[in-house]
C-alpha cells in the first residue's frame with residue numbers, strides 16, 4: 001500500500017519503527033499534491049522546501065535517538081487563517097494578500113512543537129464566510145468525489161486535501177459548520193471542539209463568540225491524535241477553557257456501553273434529502289446493533305438557529321473586520337490615484353461654482369479607507385459587514401442583536417434539557433450531498449440555509465463531529481453528525497470510533 005493511503009496512525013507506526021522516514025512520507029504527499037492538486041485546488045500554497053527541511057530534522061533526531069514530538073514526520077495542512085510567523089496568511093481574502101504575521105498562532109506553535117510537517121495552507125471561503133469555497137478570493141476548490149461539485153466550506157480545502165490523499169491530517173475552523181459540513185461533503189471525519197477547547201490565539205477572527213479551531217482526518221482515531229496536540233488551555237486566549245484536556249486517543253478504543261442517542265424530531269422535516277435521511281437512520285441502526293438506545297427528542301428553538309446565527313455572526317464580523325482599513329493591516333488602495341481623483345473632483349466643483357460642496361469632500365484619508373475596503377473585500381464579506389452594522393445600529397440593536405442573543409440562550413437551554421435524557425444527539429450534517437459549483441452562488445439565502453443542522457452547536461458552544469455514513473446514488477459522500485454536551489469530545493470520539501470499527505464508509509476513496 002502506498003504511503004498516501006495509510007492513516008496518520010499507521011504512518012506514525014512506520015515512522016517510529018524505522019520502516020519509513022519523514023522525508024519519504026513528505027515526498028509521497030508532495031508528489032501526490034503535484035499530481036492531483038491542479039484539479040482539486042485545495043492548497044493556496046505548498047511549502048515543499050519547509051516541509052522537506054522539517055522532515056529531515058525529524059529523521060536526524062530519530063536516527064540519533066533524540067526525543068521527537070507526537071506527530072513527528074506527519075504532514076499537516078493548515079487552513080489559511082491561522083497565523084504562522086513570517087508566512088503568508090491570507091484568510092482567503094485579497095485584503096490580506098500580503099499579510100505575513102509577526103508571530104505564530106498557538107495551534108501552529110503546538111504543531112511545530114509536536115514535530116508535525118506543515119505541508120501547506122489550504123483554501124477557504126474569504127474570512128471563513130461561506131459553505132462552498134466559492135467565496136475564496138483566489139479560486140474555488142473542487143470536491144474530489146466529483147470535480148463539478150463544491151467541497152463544502154469554509155474549510156473546503158482542508159477537507160478536500162484529506163479526501164484526495166494530499167495530506168493525512170488538516171486543521172480547519174468552524175464558526176457555523178465549517179469543519180463538519182466540508183467533512184461530510186468530502187467523506188472525511190471532522191470535529192468541532194467545545195467553544196474554548198482549542199486556543200484561538202492567532203486565528204483570524206470572524207465571529208469571536210462562535211469561532212473554534214479543530215482537526216480533520218480520515219478516521220476518528222486520527223482526529224483524536226491531532227486533537228491531543230492542539231487542545232488545552234492557553235492563557236493568551238481569554239476565552240480558552242482553563243480545564244485540562246483528557247488524552248483523547250488513549251481512550252478511543254473503549255466502547256461506550258448503555259449509550260443513549262437522541263434523534264431530533266425537527267431534523268427530519270421537509271427539505272431533508274431522502275438519501276441523506278436513510279443513511280442517517282441506517283447509521284442509528286448500526287448504533288442500536290452496538291447496544292445503543294435510540295429515542296426521539298425535541299429542540300424546539302432549533303428552527304430559529306439559522307436566523308439567529310445570521311444576526312450574531314455578521315454583527316461580530318462587522319466589528320472584527322473594522323481593523324482592515326489599509327493602514328494597520330492589509331491591502332491599501334493607490335494613494336496617488338486617490339489624491340488625483342480628489343483634486344479632480346474639487347476642481348470640477350469649484351469650476352461649477354459649488355465651492356461649498358468642494359469643501360465638504362472627504363479627505364484623502366477617508367477616501368483611502370473606503371477604497372481600500374471596497375477593493376480588498378469580496379461581495380459576501382461586504383454583505384455580512386453591512387448586515388452586521390445594520391443590526392447593531394441605534395434603533396435596530398434591540399430588535400435584532402439583543403433579540404438574537406436571547407434566542408441563542410433558548411437554543412442552549414434546549415440542548416441542556418435534551419442532554420438530561422440522552423448522551424449524544426445524532427442527525428444529518430447537511431440536508432443534501434454536495435451540490436454543483438455555481439448552483440447556489442447567486443442566492444445568498446439558499447447558501448445560508450445549508451447551515452441548518454450545524455449552526456446550533458456553535459450558538460450553544462457544543463462539540464460536534466461529522467463522520468462518513470454512506471453515499472448517494474451518484475457516489476457523493478453523506479455525513480452523520482454527533483453532538484455532545486460541552487467538553488465531551490472524548491465521548492464523541494469514542495462513539496465515532498465504535499461506528500468506524502464496524503463500518504467502512506470512512507475507508508472509501510474517490511475514483512482516480
Ligand code: GLN
Pocket residue numbers: 128129130131153154173174175176177178179206313451
Ligand atoms: N457557512 C457558515 C457561514 O457562512 C459557516 C461558516 C463557518 O463555520 N466559518 O457563516
